[in-house]
Amino acid sequence: xxxxxxxxxxxHALDIDPATxxxxxxxxxxxxxxxxxxxGLGQCGACTVHIDGKPAFSCLTPVGAVAGRRIRTVEGLGSxxxxxxxxxxxEKEQAAQCGYCIAGMLMRAQALLDRNPDPDEAQIRxxxxxxxxxxxxxxxxxxxxxxxVAMRKGVQSAQDVRP
Amino acid sequence: xxxxxxxxxxxxRRAVVGWAAGGALACLAGVGAFLGIAYRSGLPTVPxxxxxxxxxxxxxxGAALATIGDCIVCHTAxxxxxxxxxxxxxxxFGTLYSTNITPDRETGIxxxxxxxxxxxxxxxxxxxGRHLYPALPYDHYRRVHxxxxxxxxxxxxxxxxxxxxxxxxxxxxxxxxxxxxxxxKLLFLHQEEFTPRPDHDAVWNRGAYLAEGxxxxxxxxxxxxxxxxxxxxxSAYSGGMAEGWVAPALNGAGPAAIPWTADSLFTYLRTGVExxxxxxxxxxxxxxxxxSRAPESDVRAIxxxxxxxxADRTAPxxxxxxxxxxxxxxxxxxxxxxxxxxxxGCHEGGAPMMTQGRPGxxxxxxxxxxxxxxxxxxxxxxxxxxxxxxxxxMPPFAASLTDAQVADLAAYLRTRFSDRPAWTSLEAAxxxxxxxxSQP
Numbered sequence: 001x002x003x004x005x006x007x008x009x010x011x012h013a014l015d016i017d018p019a020t021x022x023x024x025x026x027x028x029x030x031x032x033x034x035x036x037x038x039x040g041l042g043q044c045g046a047c048t049v050h051i052d053g054k055p056a057f058s059c060l061t062p063v064g065a066v067a068g069r070r071i072r073t074v075e076g077l078g079s080x081x082x083x084x085x086x087x088x089x090x091e092k093e094q095a096a097q098c099g100y101c102i103a104g105m106l107m108r109a110q111a112l113l114d115r116n117p118d119p120d121e122a123q124i125r126x127x128x129x130x131x132x133x134x135x136x137x138x139x140x141x142x143x144x145x146x147x148x149v150a151m152r153k154g155v156q157s158a159q160d161v162r163p
Numbered sequence: 164x165x166x167x168x169x170x171x172x173x174x175x176r177r178a179v180v181g182w183a184a185g186g187a188l189a190c191l192a193g194v195g196a197f198l199g200i201a202y203r204s205g206l207p208t209v210p211x212x213x214x215x216x217x218x219x220x221x222x223x224x225g226a227a228l229a230t231i232g233d234c235i236v237c238h239t240a241x242x243x244x245x246x247x248x249x250x251x252x253x254x255x256f257g258t259l260y261s262t263n264i265t266p267d268r269e270t271g272i273x274x275x276x277x278x279x280x281x282x283x284x285x286x287x288x289x290x291x292g293r294h295l296y297p298a299l300p301y302d303h304y305r306r307v308h309x310x311x312x313x314x315x316x317x318x319x320x321x322x323x324x325x326x327x328x329x330x331x332x333x334x335x336x337x338x339x340x341x342x343x344x345x346x347x348k349l350l351f352l353h354q355e356e357f358t359p360r361p362d363h364d365a366v367w368n369r370g371a372y373l374a375e376g377x378x379x380x381x382x383x384x385x386x387x388x389x390x391x392x393x394x395x396x397x398s399a400y401s402g403g404m405a406e407g408w409v410a411p412a413l414n415g416a417g418p419a420a421i422p423w424t425a426d427s428l429f430t431y432l433r434t435g436v437e438x439x440x441x442x443x444x445x446x447x448x449x450x451x452x453x454x455s456r457a458p459e460s461d462v463r464a465i466x467x468x469x470x471x472x473x474a475d476r477t478a479p480x481x482x483x484x485x486x487x488x489x490x491x492x493x494x495x496x497x498x499x500x501x502x503x504x505x506x507x508g509c510h511e512g513g514a515p516m517m518t519q520g521r522p523g524x525x526x527x528x529x530x531x532x533x534x535x536x537x538x539x540x541x542x543x544x545x546x547x548x549x550x551x552x553x554x555x556x557m558p559p560f561a562a563s564l565t566d567a568q569v570a571d572l573a574a575y576l577r578t579r580f581s582d583r584p585a586w587t588s589l590e591a592a593x594x595x596x597x598x599x600x601s602q603p
Contacts, residue, residue, distance in 0.1 A: 060505050
């Protein structure tokens with residue numbers, strides 16, 4: 001069956017079983033390898049992408065469910081040459097250790113910043129609660145999100161970023 | 164015009180004036196009498212007792228009782244200090260905000276005497292004489308023994324004092340006028356202190372005392388009348404609604420695929436999940452969180468009592484729980500694909516979760532209920548263990564599934580896992596829950 005999905009602004013018509021997880025389609029068919037397979041059960045957040053602007057677990061999203069809806073992946077935030085603001089903040093804070101969770105963390109955080117450009121600490125923590133990092137870099141990840149908020153406001157000094 | 168007619172009119176007018184005056188007097192007398200009934204005097208403040216004023220055993224007994232009463236659930240805002248109030252309680256009559264029951268003198272109950280506390284618990288009257296809304300289930304707390312109220316008072320007065328002023332309630336007119344509550348109480352507040360039933364053993368009686376009193380189980384599991392009071396008699400425990408979730412019947416009229424027993428109820432109440440009925444979700448989540456830490460013997464007693472409510476109903480002979488994969492796929496082919504991609508990883512036979520003793524969907528009560536609310540809420544919002552402890556978790560699907568897809572999936576689940584009639588208006592039900600979720 002043909003399913004047409006829109007990823008980072010581009011349409012893709014795929015001949016595919018509609019029950020296939022969106023994550024597999026992104027990685028295997030579209031070669032967008034940012035989103036990762038973590039638990040496959042919607043418990044870790046490594047596979048997080050945006051569907052119509054909201055963060056969702058792509059491992060538990062059948063591709064047939066998102067036909068015609070806007071999907072955004074970490075590749076849609078920027079590239080290695082031209083990283084987006086949030087990606088720059090993660091890099092500055094060296095928020096990744098092994099990096100496996102980071103694409104999901106970025107997409108989860110971006111959804112918050114899109115909705116609320118100036119979240120407070122409690123809002124950031126509550127929002128990021130669903131995403132896990134096995135290396136334990138949560139503190140750096142939180143700092144990177146605060147840095148992104150400050151960067152958007154034009155504050156560059158890392159001192160100003162800390163809560 | 165004839166004078167007689169004028170005279171007649173004048174007489175008529177006098178009669179009208181007379182009636183009006185009489186009516187006004189009667190009204191005034193009525194209002195006076197009502198205000199007389201409604202008036203409750205304030206009680207004087209007392210110096211805040213010190214922690215050392217209470218024996219440790221009394222405080223710890225109060226802690227166990229307060230856990231069973233679930234005081235902390237309503238009296239704590241999300242992310243707020245324990246017992247400092249501020250949690251919004253949506254009711255059919257508007258939104259109420261719970262109040263601060265820490266021993267803060269200005270904003271809590273620091274100046275309340277034991278007598279003032281007991282009056283609030285039994286009569287629903289604040290220390291200053293204002294009537295309290297029956298969202299505080301004083302209709303249940305009237306049943307609690309005096310000594311147990313002493314223990315809860317000791318427990319609350321030894322919590323850390325937190326300054327947190329009460330938020331203004333948002334109620335529909337004219338319910339903000341508290342003296343009206345006196346009328347509600349005249350009609351509905353007649354409960355008496357619990358007396359044990361000699362035809363039952365001590366465990367049952369302990370369970371009945373806790374469930375009917377502090378536990379206030381029927382507060383959600385019984386229907387409520389138009390005035391918001393619990394229906395009693397034959398309707399007691401025949402099921403109700405709580406915060407948009409169905410609270411299933413506990414009197415045996417519930418649709419559980421496999422009848423509950425005292426043992427299965429104990430497992431459910433203690434752990435939040437039971438292998439043949441489902442996981443606690445919605446407002447039941449905090450209840451089992453509390454009971455997971457309550458004295459084990461008390462939880463067993465409550466399970467014994469609740470199980471007895473349905474004991475006299477002969478449980479229908481349950482055939483093997485249904486699982487009609489082909490029939491459901493034929494009726495809702497798109498939903499079969501949704502199920503395979505979104506649900507099967509946990510819920511299909513042989514999935515890792517299913518090998519850990521979690522309930523199969525054909526035994527989950529949410530799929531057997533007359534209303535689809537619980538199933539739809541679980542799909543959209545997921546199931547989250549209360550903050551802190553481990554517990555059953557289900558991710559939310561609100562972002563990935565549209566209302567039409569949720570409706571299709573719910574219809575598929577109903578056909579596949581239940582023998583009961585199809586649900587209707589599923590898409591609208593999903594839209595309603597989603598709208599409520601998007602409120603700030």
